[in-house]
Amino acid sequence: MSRTLILIGLAIVAVGLLWPWVSKLPLGHLPGDIVIKRKNVAFYFPITTMILVSVVLSLLVWLFQR
Template identity: 70%
Template sequence: MNRTLILIGLILIAVGLLWPWFSRLPLGQLPGDIAVRRENVSFFFPITTMILASLALTGLLWLINR
């Protein structure tokens, strides 16, 4: 359990340090993401981005547990 918490903490630190570069990636603007913009309301549902993130995390966790 301790190793897992340390690993999660290190991953969060790495993501925090790399956030300026991650924010430049075109994620969240992929085809299949739902965006509705009206006069006073905007709604955004990044379904394609969530599927890609899920696949990437599944692959990463599969490699770690292998």
């Protein structure tokens, strides 16, 4: 359990350090992301981004478990 928490903490630190470059990626603005804007309401559902992140995380978990 402690090893897992340390790895999660290191991952959070790594993302924090890389944030200036990560924020420039077009995640959240991919084709297939649903955006509905009305006068007083904006609805945003990043389905393509969620699928892409899920695939990448699944591949990483699969690689680390081998």
